[in-house]
Amino acid sequence: MRAAMAAPLACALPAWARAATPPADDESMARFIAGLPKAEFHVHLEGTLEAEMKFALAQRNGLSLPYATVEEMKRSYIYHDLPSFLKIYYDGMQVLLTEQDFYDLAYGYLSKAASQNVLYAEMFFDPQEHLKRGVPIEAVIGGITRARADAAKTIGIESQLILCFMRDLSAESAMEALDAALPHKDKLIGVGLDSDEKDNPPEKFAEHFAKARAAGLHVTMHCDVNQENTLEHIRTALVDLQAERIDHGGNIVQSPELMALAKSKGIPFTVCPTFSGKVMEDGHPINALREMLDAGLKVSVNSDDPAYMGSEYITEVLVRAQKDSALTPAELVRIERHAFETAWIPEAQRDGYLAKLEAYAQDWGVTA
Ligand code: HPA
Numbered sequence: 087m088r089a090a091m092a093a094p095l096a097c098a099l100p101a102w103a104r105a106a107t108p109p110a111d112d113e114s115m116a117r118f119i120a121g122l123p124k125a126e127f128h129v130h131l132e133g134t135l136e137a138e139m140k141f142a143l144a145q146r147n148g149l150s151l152p153y154a155t156v157e158e159m160k161r162s163y164i165y166h167d168l169p170s171f172l173k174i175y176y177d178g179m180q181v182l183l184t185e186q187d188f189y190d191l192a193y194g195y196l197s198k199a200a201s202q203n204v205l206y207a208e209m210f211f212d213p214q215e216h217l218k219r220g221v222p223i224e225a226v227i228g229g230i231t232r233a234r235a236d237a238a239k240t241i242g243i244e245s246q247l248i249l250c251f252m253r254d255l256s257a258e259s260a261m262e263a264l265d266a267a268l269p270h271k272d273k274l275i276g277v278g279l280d281s282d283e284k285d286n287p288p289e290k291f292a293e294h295f296a297k298a299r300a301a302g303l304h305v306t307m308h309c310d311v312n313q314e315n316t317l318e319h320i321r322t323a324l325v326d327l328q329a330e331r332i333d334h335g336g337n338i339v340q341s342p343e344l345m346a347l348a349k350s351k352g353i354p355f356t357v358c359p360t361f362s363g364k365v366m367e368d369g370h371p372i373n374a375l376r377e378m379l380d381a382g383l384k385v386s387v388n389s390d391d392p393a394y395m396g397s398e399y400i401t402e403v404l405v406r407a408q409k410d411s412a413l414t415p416a417e418l419v420r421i422e423r424h425a426f427e428t429a430w431i432p433e434a435q436r437d438g439y440l441a442k443l444e445a446y447a448q449d450w451g452v453t454a
Pocket residue numbers: 130133168175280281282308310361390391
């Protein structure tokens with residue numbers, strides 16, 4: 087009875103009596119970003135494997151790790167480019183062996199993301215690395231899928247799964263992983279392409295993308311920053327392979343022609359400011375996120391491999407990006423609008439998320 091009476095009173099507050107002041111200092115900007123309804127599209131589940139969980143899984147699976155403590159392990163996460171990062175990342179995932187391990191990994195990420203107001207996530211995983219170690223695809227996809235269902239039910243975060251081909255392994259290995267996964271295609275939303283780009287152009291996987299598309303899956307691919315032939319790779323992805331998204335892709339700002347093409351096709355870019363590194367031009371760094379936004383490209387901001395990047399999840403990444411790229415509150419809302427528009431979901435679900443985002447912006451007095 088009391089609750090029933092309280093609700094109309096709260097609703098009766100006139101708009102002028104509610105706080106509708108756009109964030110104007112660091113503290114209110116941080117609160118605004120923390121509460122912002124968010125979506126994430128570029129997060130590698132194996133890249134969310136925190137050192138603490140690595141120790142717990144190693145113990146459960148009777149494995150020993152080459153570090154005595156969590157702190158020592160975290161201190162070893164030093165890399166200077168994509169290959170040196172990938173070595174640490176693939177070494178780290180050796181502790182993932184059972185269905186329960188994949189459940190714990192995915193549930194851990196989804197809980198963290200939900201606590202930061204991520205309403206929806208599409209998450210990458212790297213099956214080839216697990217199949218290589220004799221882990222059945224059923225354990226990998228099964229554990230992640232069970233975690234997705236539980237997280238949706240208990241903490242209200244929706245998610246989907248994208249299988250990545252590891253571009254530095256053979257085309258045959260990627261095809262084996264796709265064939266193993268296709269009987270479970272109802273648990274996947276798309277395929278992607280990750281790992282070391284050097285000498286591994288996207289067309290190496292043309293057949294794989296075609297097969298996945300024929301099976302009803304969406305197609306995205308990494309074009310990491312400052313790679314050899316990066317603009318050619320972006321062009322191949324957009325034109326020849328008809329990628330629906332580009333993951334990273336920051337060097338596109340160096341080609342007005344490719345930017346115009348991506349814009350005309352409405353291609354989303356999943357930018358990860360923590361990892362992508364600065365796009366370099368004539369030895370000088372340029373701010374790709376700022377330039378992509380200013381050019382009118384559809385850009386979302388993402389955390390990539392947070393466990394290896396100072397445990398900075400989406401809120402911390404956005405706080406940093408806001409400062410580095412001088413993002414206005416309206417631009418932050420625009421980024422999340424782009425994010426929800428990027429999602430491979432039914433329109434009614436998208437409309438629900440967008441309504442929450444617009445209501446939040448309005449509550450803060452932020453207009454586009
Ligand atoms: N790029 C390429 N491969 C990866 C990445 C990335 O951002 N993260 C994990 N594997």
